[in-house]
Amino acid sequence: MLSFLIKRILSAIPTLLIAYTLVFFIAHATPGSPWDSGGNRPIEPSIKAVLDAKYNLDKPLYVQYTSYLWNALRGDFGPSYRDRTQSVNDIVARFLPVSLKLGAAAMLLAVLLGLPLGALAALTRHPAVDGLIRMISTLGISMPTYVVTSILIVSLGVGLGLVPTFGWKGLFTASSLVPIFSLALAPLAAVIRCFRTSMLEVMNLDFVRTARAKGMKPLPIIIHHMGRNALIPAITVAGSYAAYVLVGSFFVESIAGIPGFGRYFVLAIAARDYPVIIGTTLIYAVIVVVINLLVDLSYFLLDPRARLEQGR
Amino acid sequence: MSAPLLQIDDLRVRIPSRRGEVKAVDGLSFSVAPGEVVGIVGESGSGKSMLALSMLQLIPKPGRITGGRIALNGRNLIGLSEAEMREVRGNEIGMIFQDPSASLNPVLRIGRQVAETVEAHHRVTPAQSWRRSVEMLQGVRIPDPEARARDYPHQYSGGMRQRVVIAIGMANAPKLLIADEPTTALDVTVQAQIMGLLGRMNKETGTAILLISHNIALVSRFCTRVLVMYAGRIVEAGPTAQVFANPEHPYTRALLNAVPRIDRRVEEGLQTIAGRPPDLASLPAGCAFEPRCPARLRSCAEEQPPAFPAGEGRFARCWLAEHSKHQQGNSRS
Ligand SMILES: Nc1ncnc2c1ncn2[C@@H]1O[C@H](COP(=O)(O)OP(=O)(O)O)[C@@H](O)[C@H]1O
Numbered sequence: 240m241l242s243f244l245i246k247r248i249l250s251a252i253p254t255l256l257i258a259y260t261l262v263f264f265i266a267h268a269t270p271g272s273p274w275d276s277g278g279n280r281p282i283e284p285s286i287k288a289v290l291d292a293k294y295n296l297d298k299p300l301y302v303q304y305t306s307y308l309w310n311a312l313r314g315d316f317g318p319s320y321r322d323r324t325q326s327v328n329d330i331v332a333r334f335l336p337v338s339l340k341l342g343a344a345a346m347l348l349a350v351l352l353g354l355p356l357g358a359l360a361a362l363t364r365h366p367a368v369d370g371l372i373r374m375i376s377t378l379g380i381s382m383p384t385y386v387v388t389s390i391l392i393v394s395l396g397v398g399l400g401l402v403p404t405f406g407w408k409g410l411f412t413a414s415s416l417v418p419i420f421s422l423a424l425a426p427l428a429a430v431i432r433c434f435r436t437s438m439l440e441v442m443n444l445d446f447v448r449t450a451r452a453k454g455m456k457p458l459p460i461i462i463h464h465m466g467r468n469a470l471i472p473a474i475t476v477a478g479s480y481a482a483y484v485l486v487g488s489f490f491v492e493s494i495a496g497i498p499g500f501g502r503y504f505v506l507a508i509a510a511r512d513y514p515v516i517i518g519t520t521l522i523y524a525v526i527v528v529v530i531n532l533l534v535d536l537s538y539f540l541l542d543p544r545a546r547l548e549q550g551r
Numbered sequence: 552m553s554a555p556l557l558q559i560d561d562l563r564v565r566i567p568s569r570r571g572e573v574k575a576v577d578g579l580s581f582s583v584a585p586g587e588v589v590g591i592v593g594e595s596g597s598g599k600s601m602l603a604l605s606m607l608q609l610i611p612k613p614g615r616i617t618g619g620r621i622a623l624n625g626r627n628l629i630g631l632s633e634a635e636m637r638e639v640r641g642n643e644i645g646m647i648f649q650d651p652s653a654s655l656n657p658v659l660r661i662g663r664q665v666a667e668t669v670e671a672h673h674r675v676t677p678a679q680s681w682r683r684s685v686e687m688l689q690g691v692r693i694p695d696p697e698a699r700a701r702d703y704p705h706q707y708s709g710g711m712r713q714r715v716v717i718a719i720g721m722a723n724a725p726k727l728l729i730a731d732e733p734t735t736a737l738d739v740t741v742q743a744q745i746m747g748l749l750g751r752m753n754k755e756t757g758t759a760i761l762l763i764s765h766n767i768a769l770v771s772r773f774c775t776r777v778l779v780m781y782a783g784r785i786v787e788a789g790p791t792a793q794v795f796a797n798p799e800h801p802y803t804r805a806l807l808n809a810v811p812r813i814d815r816r817v818e819e820g821l822q823t824i825a826g827r828p829p830d831l832a833s834l835p836a837g838c839a840f841e842p843r844c845p846a847r848l849r850s851c852a853e854e855q856p857p858a859f860p861a862g863e864g865r866f867a868r869c870w871l872a873e874h875s876k877h878q879q880g881n882s883r884s
Pocket residue numbers: 566567568573575593594595596597598599600601602612613831
C-alpha cells in the first residue's frame with residue numbers, strides 16, 4: 240500500500256514537468272505581450288523594455304524556463320503581470336478556495352444523488368421512473384453549462400426570486416445554489432449513466448444469483464453485491480469530472496458572478512499573464528494528479544484483486 | 552415409504568422468447584424423500600437448471616412458473632409471497648451452482664459471504680455469524696479456516712471455492728440441497744473430493760441432495776435414484792443401478808452409450824448422441840425424442856407417450872414401455 244503510494248507520487252513528477260513545459264512554451268508562443276493593454280494605445284517601447292527587464296522577459300527563453308521552474312519548486316509562482324500588486328500565490332489563495340468549495344459541494348451532490356438514481360434506473364421496471372432518470376441524464380450531458388446556469392438564474396432567481404441573480408456570499412447561502420447545481424449537473428448525469436450501466440451488468444452475474452439463493456433481502460444484495468462491484472467505473476467517471484469541477488468553471492462563475500479560480504484563469508490567459516497562466520495550470524495539474532491518486536486508492540479499497548496486482 | 556420431503560407435480564416453466572414460448576419445464580413430476588440422494592441427468596438445454604431455479608423461484612425474467620405444484624414438507628411453495636420465499640431460500644433449500652469462480656463475489660471476504668447466509672435467517676451478532684462461518688469453512692475442510700476466512704475468492708483455488716459454495720449452501724442446515732453441476736467446472740481429482748464432501752454432508756446432516764449432472768458415472772456412483780430429463784420432461788426414472796443397467800427409454804440408452812471413454816474428451820461426452828436436441832419453443836406433438844430415436848414406431852410422432860410403469864419404482868415415457876416387460880418377464884431385447 241505505502242510502496243504503491245510512493246510509486247504513484249514519484250510517477251506524478253514527470254507528468255507535472257511535462258505539463259509545466261507545455262504550458263510554458265505555449266504561453267510564450269502565443270502572439271502578443273503581457274503589456275498589451277487591449278486598448279487602442281500601444282505601449283511605449285521604452286516602457287516595454289523596462290518592464291521586460293524587470294520581469295526577466297528579455298532573457299533567453301531557457302533561462303526564463305529554468306528560473307521560473309526553480310522558483311515554482313520553492314512555492315513561489317512569481318508576480319502577476321496584470322495586477323502587479325499581487326503575487327500568483329495571493330491570487331490563488333483568494334480565488335481558488337471559492338471554486339474548490341463550490342466544486343466539492345457539486346461533486347458531493349453529483350455522487351450522493353447520482354448513485355441512488357443510477358441504481359434506481361437500473362433496477363426499476365417502471366417505464367416512467369426509468370424515463371425520467373434517463374431524461375435527467377441526457378439533459379445533463381447534452382446541455383452546455385452556461386445554458387444550465389442561465390436557465391437556473393432566470394427561473395429560480397428572476398422568476399421565483401428564491402436565489403440572488405448575481406454575486407457570492409459564501410457556501411452556505413442561497414447564492415451558492417445556482418453555481419452548485421450548474422456545476423453538478425454534468426457529473427451527476429455522467430454518474431447516473433455510468434452507474435446504471437454497470438449495475439445492469441452486475442445484476443445478472445452469478446454471485447448476485449448466489450446472494451438471492453441465500454435468502455438475502457433486496458437492499459443488502461443491492462448494496463453489498465451489486466453496488467460494491469458497480470462502484471469502480473462510476474468512481475472513475477466521477478474522478479474525471481472532479482478535476483474540472485473543482486477548479487471552477489469560467490461560464491458558471493462569470494454568469495453567476497462568483498469570484499472564482501475558473502474565471503480568473505481565463506481572464507489571465509486573455510491578458511497573457513504568464514506567471515498566472517503557468518502557476519494556475521501547475522496547480523490544476525497537481526489537482527488532477529491528486530484526484531487520480533484518490534481514484535486509484537479507491538480501487539485499492541474496493542477491489543481486493545487490485546491490491547494483489549500492485550503488491551502489498 | 553415416508554412422506555416425501557419434496558413433491559413436484561406437473562410443474563411448468565415457460566420463457567417467452569422471439570421464437571415463441573420456450574417450454575423449459577413441461578409437466579414434470581417427481582418426489583424426493585428425506586435424506587435421499589437423487590440424480591438428474593440429461594443433455595445440456597434439457598431444462599435441468601430451470602427446474603432447479605424454479606424450486607427457489609429464481610427463474611430469470613421473463614421466464615416464469617406457469618403451473619404445477621412444488622411442495623416442500625407438504626407446503627406448496629408456488630403462491631408464497633416473495634418474503635415467504637426468502638425464508639425458504641438458503642434456509643430450507645440450499646443451492647450450489649456450477650461455476651464456483653462466478654458464484655462468489657470477488658470483492659467480499661470469504662468468511663463474510665458465508666456469514667451473510669446465516670444473517671439472512673437468524674438474529675445473530677456479526678461476531679456470532681463470523682464464528683459460524685469459520686465453523687462451516689472448517690466443516691468443508693478449508694485448511695486454517697480462521698485465517699482463510701479473511702481471504703478473498705481470488706486467493707482460493709477452484710476446488711476450495713466450490714467448498715465455500717457448499718459451506719454457503721449448508722450454512723443453515725437445509726433439508727434439501729440442490730447441486731446444479733457442482734463439479735463440471737473442476738478437474739477430475741477435485742471432482743472426487745467435492746463429491747466425497749457432499750456425500751459426507753448427506754450422511755452427517757441427513758440433508759437430501761438433488762444432484763444435477765451430465766456425468767453418468769458420477770450419478771451412478773453417488774445417487775440411489777435417477778431421473779432422466781429430456782426436453783423439459785422426465786422420460787425415465789428409477790433406482791440408479793436398475794435404470795443404468797437396464798434402460799427402458801431409448802434416450803437413456805443413447806446417454807449411456809455416450810458416456811465418455813478414456814480416449815474421449817469429457818466435454819464431448821453427451822454431444823455424441825445423433826441429431827440435435829429439440830427446440831423447446833416448438834416441440835413436436837408426439838414424443839419429443841422421435842426425430843432422433845433409433846427405435847421409433849409409426850405412432851410415436853402422433854401421440855406423446857405417458858409414463859408407463861416399468862418395474863419397482865420405475866417408469867418410462869416411451870411407447871415401447873407400454874407392453875412392459877415386468878408383466879411379460881424380462882424378455883425384451
Ligand atoms: N433467457 C432465455 N430465453 C429463452 N430460452 C432460454 C432462456 N434461458 C434458457 N432458455 C432455454 O431453456 C432451456 C433450458 O435451459 P437450462 O435449464 O439451462 O438447461 P440445462 O440446465 O439442462 O442445460 C434451454 O433449451 C434454453 O435454450
